[in-house]
Amino acid sequence: MSKSAVLITGAGPTGLVLAYWLARRGVRVRLIDKTAEAGTTSRAVAVQARTLELYRQLGLAAAVVEQGLQFKALNLWARGERVGHFEVGEIGRGLSPYPYILSFPQDLHERLLIDRLRAIGVEVERNTELLGYQDTGPAVRARIRRKDGQEEEIEADYLAGCDGARSTVRHGLGATFHGGTYERTFYVADAVMRGPAADQELHIALDDADFLAVFPMKGEGRVRLIGTVKRESEDQPDPTWEDISPIAIQRLRLTVDRVNWFSTYRVHHRVTDRFRRGRVFLAGDAAHIHSPAGGQGMNTGIGDAVNLAWKLAEVLGGSANESLLDTYEPERIAFARRLVATTDAAFSFATREGRIARAVRLGIAPRVVPRLFSRPRVRRFLFRTASQIRVRYRQSALSEGSAGAVHGGDRLPWVAGLDNFAPLASLGWQVHVYGGASPALADRCSARSLPLHRFEWGPGAEDAGLRRDALYLLRPDGYVALADPGASVTNLERYLENRGLAPRRG
Numbered sequence: 001m002s003k004s005a006v007l008i009t010g011a012g013p014t015g016l017v018l019a020y021w022l023a024r025r026g027v028r029v030r031l032i033d034k035t036a037e038a039g040t041t042s043r044a045v046a047v048q049a050r051t052l053e054l055y056r057q058l059g060l061a062a063a064v065v066e067q068g069l070q071f072k073a074l075n076l077w078a079r080g081e082r083v084g085h086f087e088v089g090e091i092g093r094g095l096s097p098y099p100y101i102l103s104f105p106q107d108l109h110e111r112l113l114i115d116r117l118r119a120i121g122v123e124v125e126r127n128t129e130l131l132g133y134q135d136t137g138p139a140v141r142a143r144i145r146r147k148d149g150q151e152e153e154i155e156a157d158y159l160a161g162c163d164g165a166r167s168t169v170r171h172g173l174g175a176t177f178h179g180g181t182y183e184r185t186f187y188v189a190d191a192v193m194r195g196p197a198a199d200q201e202l203h204i205a206l207d208d209a210d211f212l213a214v215f216p217m218k219g220e221g222r223v224r225l226i227g228t229v230k231r232e233s234e235d236q237p238d239p240t241w242e243d244i245s246p247i248a249i250q251r252l253r254l255t256v257d258r259v260n261w262f263s264t265y266r267v268h269h270r271v272t273d274r275f276r277r278g279r280v281f282l283a284g285d286a287a288h289i290h291s292p293a294g295g296q297g298m299n300t301g302i303g304d305a306v307n308l309a310w311k312l313a314e315v316l317g318g319s320a321n322e323s324l325l326d327t328y329e330p331e332r333i334a335f336a337r338r339l340v341a342t343t344d345a346a347f348s349f350a351t352r353e354g355r356i357a358r359a360v361r362l363g364i365a366p367r368v369v370p371r372l373f374s375r376p377r378v379r380r381f382l383f384r385t386a387s388q389i390r391v392r393y394r395q396s397a398l399s400e401g402s403a404g405a406v407h408g409g410d411r412l413p414w415v416a417g418l419d420n421f422a423p424l425a426s427l428g429w430q431v432h433v434y435g436g437a438s439p440a441l442a443d444r445c446s447a448r449s450l451p452l453h454r455f456e457w458g459p460g461a462e463d464a465g466l467r468r469d470a471l472y473l474l475r476p477d478g479y480v481a482l483a484d485p486g487a488s489v490t491n492l493e494r495y496l497e498n499r500g501l502a503p504r505r506g
Contacts, residue, residue, distance in 0.1 A: 014284030046295025080251030179270025321500030405465030
C-alpha cells in the first residue's frame with residue numbers, strides 16, 4: 001500500500017492550487033484526475049484581484065498578468081442600444097496591487113499551474129479514477145484505478161475532493177447538494193469576431209428573451225461568448241453553433257469569422273451541506289456551483305484551496321493542533337452560501353422571461369444601472385465585492401480583536417507605498433506593526449521564530465484603516481488572526497496558546 005500525506009482528486013484550478021501550496025510547504029501530495037488530458041475548453045475567464053494577491057504569495061501572479069488581458073471597460077446593452085459605458089481599467093486603485101479584472105482562460109490557467117507543479121516534482125496522474133475510500137480514523141484508505149487499468153490502494157493522512165459537481169468524494173461523504181437548475185440551456189464559445197463589441201472590452205447584452213456576455217481575450221478579435229440556445233433547439237442531444245439564439249449577436253452587429261470551439265451546458269446553483277467530515281474535505285465545484293455572474297466560480301474554488309492548504313500544511317508540519325482544520329468549513333461554507341444567493345439573484349434578473357421581468361430588465365435597468373455605476377462609491381463597492389477582497393472571517397474561531405478599522409478575520413489592507421504584501425510570500429505566520437514595536441515584542445517574536453515586520457507609519461497606513469503601533473498577527477493566507485491595539489506580548493502568547501499554534505518560519 002502506497003502512502004501520501006494528502007490525496008487530491010481533481011486537477012482543475014482548485015486541485016492544482018491546493019497541490020501547489022502544499023508542495024511548496026514540503027507536504028507530500030498525490031494529485032489524480034480521471035481525464036486523459038488537461039481541459040482545452042472552459043467557461044471561466046475572469047481572474048479577480050484577491051486571487052492574484054494569493055498568487056503573488058505563490059510566485060504566480062506575474063505570469064498570470066503577463067499572459068492575461070486587463071478589462072478596460074464594461075458596456076451594457078439593451079435591445080441593441082449601448083446604454084452604458086464604464087471605464088474599469090484600474091477601478092480598484094489603492095485597494096489592491098491588482099486594481100483590475102483580468103481575462104485569463106481556464107485552460108491556459110491550468111496549463112500554467114501544471115507546469116509549475118511539474119517544476120517542483122509533482123505530476124498530475126491522468127486517467128486515474130477514485131473508486132472509493134474509507135476514513136479509518138487515523139488515516140484515509142482510498143482505492144484508485146490507474147491508467148494501466150490496475151487498482152491501487154493508497155493510505156493518506158487526508159483526502160481532498162476537488163472533483164467537480166459530480167464529486168465522487170462528496171457522494172462518499174453522503175453530503176447533500178441542495179439548490180436548483182436554471183431553465184434555459186446556455187452555450188459557451190471561443191470565437192474570433194468583428195464589430196463594435198470585439199474591442200477588448202466586456203459587453204453584457206440584455207434582450208427580450210436573450211442574454212449575451214462577450215468577454216475579451218488576448219488576440220485580435222478573440223472573445224469568449226456566453227449566451228442562450230434557441231428554445232426550439234434546447235432538447236436536441238448535441239446543439240451546434242447554428243442552434244444558438246442569434247438576436248443579441250446580431251443587435252451588437254458582430255460578425256463571426258471563426259468559432260474555435262463551442263459547448264452547451266445547464267447552469268446550476270447548489271451548495272453542499274458540509275465541506276468536511278473527519279479527514280475528508282470538499283473544495284471548489286465539489287462543494288458549490290453557481291452561475292457565471294460576476295466571474296466568481298473559479299476564484300472561489302481557488303480561495304477554498306488556499307484556505308485548506310495552509311491549514312493542512314500547519315497541521316502536517318506539527319505547527320498546529322488538528323483542531324485548526326475545524327475552521328475550514330465554517331469559514332468557506334458561509335461565503336459560498338452568500339455567493340450562491342447573490343449570483344443567483346443577478347443571473348435570474350438577466351435571464352428571466354415574462355412581461356414584468358422584461359420590463360425591469362429592458363426598461364428600468366438601462367436607466368438606473370448607468371446612474372449607479374457613475375458614482376465612485378458604488379464603483380469601489382462593486383470592485384471590493386467582485387474582486388473578493390471583501391471576503392472576511394470575523395466570526396471564525398481564529399479571529400480576535402480589532403485595531404483601527406481592521407478586525408480579526410479581515411484581509412490585511414494593502415498599503416501601496418509600503419507594499420506590505422511582499423512578506424506574505426513566506427507562506428507562514430507573521431506579525432506586522434505599522435509604527436514602532438517594543439523590544440519585548442521583538443524578543444518574543446524572535447523566541448517564537450515568528451517573523452516581525454515593521455513598517456513606517458504614514459498617511460497610507462492610516463487611510464487603509466490600520467492603527468499606529470498596533471500588533472497584527474497574520475495567518476499564512478494574509479488574513480488578520482489577531483488585531484491588538486496595545487501590541488501586548490501577553491495577548492499574543494495567549495492567542496497562540498489557546499489555539500494550539502506554534503508557528504514556524506515559512
